[in-house]
Amino acid sequence: MNVLTIDLEDWFHILGNKSTALPEQWKKFPSRLHENNDRLLDMLEKHNTKATFFVLGWIAERYPEVVKKIHAAGHEIGAHSYGHQLLFNQTPEEMRADMLYSIKLLEDLIGNKITLYRAPGFSLTHKTSYAWEILAECGITTEASVFPAKRIHGGINDFSYAVPCRLRINGTEIKEFPVSTQKIFGKRFVFSGGGYFRFFSYYFIKKWMKDKSYVMSYFHPRDFDSGQPMIEDLAWYRKFMSYTGLKSSEKKFERLLSDFTFINISAASGMINWETTPVVDLKPVLHLRAAPKPVKAEITEPFLVTSRPK
Secondary structure (H helix, E strand, C coil): CEEEEEEECCCCCCCCCCCCCCHHHHCCCCCCHHHHHHHHHHHHHHCCCCCEEEECHHHHHHCHHHHHHHHHCCCEEEECCCCCCCHHHCCHHHHHHHHHHHHHHHHHHHCCCCCEECCHHHCCCHHHCHHHHHHHHCCCCEECCCCCCCECCECCCCCCCCCCEEEEECCEEEEECCCCEEEECCEEEECCEHHHHHHCCHHHHHHHHHCCCCEEEEECHHHHCCCCCCCCCCCHHHHHHHHCCHHHHHHHHHHHHHHCCCECHHHHHHCCCHHHCCEEECCCCCCCCCCCCCCCCCCCCCCCCCCCCC
């Protein structure tokens, strides 16, 4: 089972960086979203592949035609937050408001209920475990935010499962599709998405995928854009991860789609007997309401972080 997901972001949505961290800063960057998204959709159509797109509410608000085009092509839509903020930079109240607003934007655009989610930067960690309660409250039933390895923005290195499992909290279950890992010299590494996919040799990626019964992959439109500008104030290691392999990534991705069959999250979920999957019991931390408050039509802005603590 190979699951294909896309985080729908523009080229400048780079997390944890001074000049690109906040929505108010993004206005100065020219968008490359339409061209990059069209390139990606063409590749998926060529290989008759359907993916799950985790869409930023910020993008849905500014470029609704892009989201409608993805949906019309038969791909499924999930939420990726509104303002692409790392969870540990938000209060629980900020995250909840952000989630409700982004979900409303997407549901109004495509006419379907949003039940899928991925956290920006896979920033759902032990320190932000309250997020699972908020997700359940907001109607999210399936998510793909667990990064079971070390990562710049966190990750959950000691997460017990690298296969679909159930997270149980406050009497509610959320279906979890964690990112896939491979042990290299005794340490777990991600290989199936983003900069990791661009960095590793395709020989190893193909070998590792063949050895696994479940692979969760994740990509961004910018992963195939070799002409994108460089964010100059990125640290050297961030530049390496953000821009390495861009010239060969499109052909590499085409090889991946030719060599393997991919499905979206809902199709994968329908193939799983969830009664037999592992259960992770989570300790309640917020004691939130069992159901979300109604989203009022007059809401016009999410509750966003606009500055960073020094």
